[in-house]
Amino acid sequence: MGKYVYDFIEGDRSRADLLGGKGANLAEMTRLGLPVPPGFTVSTDACRAFLATGSPPAGLFEEVNAHLREIEARLDRRLGDPRDPLLLAVRSGGRYSMPGMMETILDIGLNDVTVGGLAARSGDERFAWDSYRRLIQMFGRTVHGVPAEEFEHELAAVRATAGPGGPSAGQLRDLVDTYKKIFVRHVGHDFPQAPHEQLFLAVRAVFESWNSERARIYRRQERIPDDLGTAVNVMAMVFGNLGPDSGTGVAFTRDPATGAPGVYGDYLTDAQGEDVVAGIRNTLPLPELARLDPVSFRRLREIMATLERHYRDLCDIEFTIERGRLWMLQTRVGKRTAAAAFVIAAQLVDEGLITADEALTRVTGAQLAQLMFPAFDLAGAPEPLTVGVGASPGAAVGRVVFDSAAAAAATDPVILVRRETNPDDLPGMIAAAGVLTSRGGKTSHAAVVARGMGRTCVCGAESLDIDAERGEFVVGDRVVRAGDVLSIDGTTGRVWLGAVPVQPSPVARYLAGELSPEADGLVAAVHRLLGHADAVRRLGVRANADTPEDARRARRLGAGGVGLCRTEHMFLGERRELVERLILADGPAEREAALAALLPLQRADFVGILAAMDGLPATIRLLDPPLHEFLPPLAELTARVARAEARGEDPGRDATLLAAVRRMHEANPMLGLRGVRLGLVVPGLFAMQVRAVAEAAAQRIRAGGDPRPEIMVPLVGDVRELAAVRVEVERVLAEVDGAPEIPIGTMIEVPRAALTAGEIAAEAHFFSFGTNDLTQTTWAFSRDDVEGSFFGAYLERGIFPVSPFESIDAKGVGRLIRLAVAEGRAARPELTVGVCGEHGGDPDSVEFFAEAGLDYVSCSPYRVPIARLAAGRAAVAATTGTSDSR
Structure with a gap:
């Protein structure tokens, strides 16, 4: 035993x-x-x-x-x-x-x-x-x-x-x-x-x-x-409900909402353990204890200082005073808002309690993402309906609901309104945009759980007379009913009836270059920690950018290049007709004319992207999706042709398009004629795109620029596919005067490519893992279908702790990545390896990619700062063997 x-x-x-x-x-x-x-x-x-x-x-x-x-x-x-x-x-x-x-x-x-x-x-x-x-x-x-x-x-x-x-x-x-x-x-x-x-x-x-x-x-x-x-x-047991000289409380060694040093917490006289966090009575601010019981207050302050120095972090403390005697019931490293996490980490470095490396382990990419969310624009805002306690910062706007089930079932943003919350309200709190209670303070259940989840929360709005059964609450002579829109400010505690406009957060403005690093304490803390992450990280961070505007934005946000430029996005809008001409071409002459019309448009796009990323790499993926995706849907064309014939009219071009769509129809387009297969069976398609890249680079060089394009071939599953395309690519590059040397690589997005990476590396200067498709093909999931059908049940049953499209499946997809990296570099030691799927911006996935030995991740421009921070954390974890997910 x-x-x-x-x-x-x-x-x-x-x-x-x-x-x-x-x-x-x-x-x-x-x-x-x-x-x-x-x-x-x-x-x-x-x-x-x-x-x-x-x-x-x-x-x-x-x-x-x-x-x-x-x-x-x-x-x-x-x-x-x-x-x-x-x-x-x-x-x-x-x-x-x-x-x-x-x-x-x-x-x-x-x-x-x-x-x-x-x-x-x-x-x-x-x-x-x-x-x-x-x-x-x-x-x-x-x-x-x-x-x-x-x-x-x-x-x-x-x-x-x-x-x-x-x-x-x-x-x-x-x-x-x-x-x-x-x-x-x-x-x-x-x-x-x-x-x-x-x-x-x-x-x-x-x-x-x-x-x-x-x-x-x-x-x-x-x-x-x-x-x-x-x-x-x-x-x-020790008892806080023995009269006015007894009580119970919760203390924080710093403000868990803002990170400011001081005395923060709640106290209730003549109360027992759970009364404070349950929010059954509105509490007194902790500094009031200095007046009620100065001896216990002084001793509490001493203990708070001892614990903070010992734990080297914000401490959350529960205590009871029994007839003037102080007892400690609990302490822990306290939950805090995203803003407080950054501010406290920077403060503790300044106070000599932790190192800059340790500070990186105290903040997360998810917290940085929260700080980039908009805040309310209060210019011209109406008088608030009421004011409560700002318990978890943020700006939340949504319809009023009064119970957890309604919040969980809602399809649009809601504000969960309760007298106080309890553990049974958790599903609704997860689903809601914000939480509003009439009772409780910064240490109530609602406040603590909301802060932990990054959910906006206002507590202790005493003027709310809530009648959940009737589905309404009253403030003075105002009646607010279920379905009405509220705006709640988790920083100031203000509550408005109706939607208040929002504005970019200071952190987002700083990251966009619109505010100086000294704008305020929070911005300064983010600047310091993000700067340290950049200093220590080994993993590069690029951006997925399909337009010059996206590329410029990504560079402002700290991207070290473009990791994925999806050229199919350049064929949409007004250019779709040119693609239709290519698809419907009757013979080589018509096909070459359509490609010739597309060439200058593609070249102009690439000039803009290469100018925005001057001096930095820009990986350009050749056309990937099936061509029929550029044509009207089958059902729509069928209906249009049928209507025309019913009216006795000639359907004209629609009939031609319908015939083409039917001819190109595939049972499973994701696994059909797309990617490298297009380049091999549609003459001139890849050559036109490569020529556009090479001519754009030559134009930038003549203008005094430093273009660094890279050409990526999608969906390769066999080295012979890449070898055949590479012959054509190199032929076109040799024909363009003034073009720089351009690396040629491939996207690893099917299991066979990962399993034969050693062979493929012989023909590739670089690999970029397309983790979206690699996840689909490894799991045999069609993302568009499964997320709406059974993913919810899988998450509910715990089969998935998190969607494999949200965070990398380290055991399955991750094993393929590790194998491909090892075998690819064994064949070509100088092989550059990156990732350009959506996982490139997920903090947990970024840490996996760093540990797996990749050179860079690529993500949407707005997630670049998040990936930079996560890469810094990964570097610290690699050197210390520790990681802190607080």
Whole structure:
């Protein structure tokens, strides 16, 4: 039998995989000599054993009892003692913070007898009965799934009839009886009176909650593995609901919304553990504690400073004051907004707590993407409808919905409006553009979860009188109904009725060259960290750009060249008719005339792109899609011809086009006549494009430029295809006076190309992985079809943690990439290797590509800064062997 239970003094923060984040940090605080109530942690090993078998591992509860006896001896108090009972708190704590996902049960050990002992010891009968009703409520909801609203309804009724000081002891005693009846009605037996049974059932319930629906949803959202399990922390109770000299709170060592140093958090007097994050009462700002209890406040500030220096990061702290004595219940590296992440990382470098390399591990490409989102343009904005607490920054506009299901089902942006949120609201919070609550502060459930997801959130808008059943809320004399449009500002807390215009964010403007790096603290932090990422990264970052405008934008955003120029986009619009002439050409003369008409247009496009990327590489892909994609759809042409014939008219050109479309029709166009196959069977097509590239480069050289084009042949599956095209390409290049030397490479986008990369490298100066098609052909997925049919079910079942089109499939597609890189460079050591699929802008994929040894990634212009940051993080991870996804 293994060891499953660890006293707090036995662990430290390095054992978070075993003890969970909460347990490891409780152990760390205990080792630091901070005031932590005695307790122990049931390890994640025990949870995994339970999840595997459905039963606690053998000997677990005997081990729990042994550690419990140590706490009893330390405190000289016994669980179940009718005169002076020890009470316990049971909290979950996985490896990664999952706010609101796992369950907490307080006051374990209370029953019909020990409630009297608690009343006698505390001298407060009202407190004792209030603690007992809390236990029944938490235990019933968590262990047996009793609907929380049944308890809340009865509690609200009692509060409505109570005096100014709240419910009396007698009223709470009666409420306990009512709660017991609710429990029996739903569970089928009495509330358990044996304290040890309460404890063991609570531990089991925490294990089971790992696989609750909301836990699984959160893990999918945050990409947390399903097999980690959760630890269980058992701690002696300390009480914040013992009167005005007691309370509970949450503190941050810096502002989690902006990163500014100072005292941030919430405090509630005469309140118990979960009251702050549940948002049941609006809290006091933490600085108010200095007035209410200056001694505890000073001690709290000392502990906050100690923890921040020790963890070298923003710390999130939960504490309780019991009759003037401060107790630490939890600490962790705090969740923060994207803006705060950058600001704090830069501050910590300045304070000498972390290095610039470490600072890169504290921010992510996804956070930088959030900072590039627009903000509200308040010039001429109306007076706000109300103002709450700005809990998670951003500008969100959407229709009002009042429940999670409606938000999750919505197809357009919505604002989820609630009195307060709870873990069951997670699906709606994920789907919503923003969250608005009438209760709670910066540490409420809504605020913490929204910040973690990068969702805009305004909390504590007290003027909202919400009636979710009627589907409306009232502010003064204004009635806002479901479906009305709201705008919410998660920075200032302002709420407007109607849509407020948005404007580019300062970070986006800085990245576009419109603001100086010193514009504000956030912009300065982004500038520093992005600059350091550029200094340390090995991986180049190029852009997918099909027009000169795209190329210029990409260069402003830091692109080191064009990694993919899709020439098919140059054949659309007014030029489509020229392509139709090419397709319908009756003999070589007509075909050559159509190509001759396209040549100067292509050349002009390439001149613009090469000028925008002067001195930097520009990879130009020859035509890839099937030619029939440039013709009207079959159904449309059929209908047009039928209508003309029904009217007795000559369908003319439409009939010719219809015949061509039918002739070129393919059962699976993605695997048909496209890419390199077009160049081999349509005479002159690739030659025209190559000539346009070469003439454009020669023109730029004559103008004093430094063009660096590269020609990429798409969809090669066999080296003989590339060899045949290369002969033609080199012939055309030799015919253009003044053309520079132009590398010729290929796009690796079918598995056979990856599997024969060593052979193909003999004919290629470079490889560029087209990961969109490589993913489709490796998985046998047609992206246009499968994403709307079964991907949702695959994500729901956990078959995909994330769509393979969003983040690279490292095990399958990634293995092909590694193989092609290794074999290609074995055949041609100087081979340049890049990626130009959409994965090139995904931060997780970028880190994979860096580790796999690629030379560059290419992505859309707006994702270039994100890829630059991710490449810097990858370089740090490669040298230190660490990565931080906070």
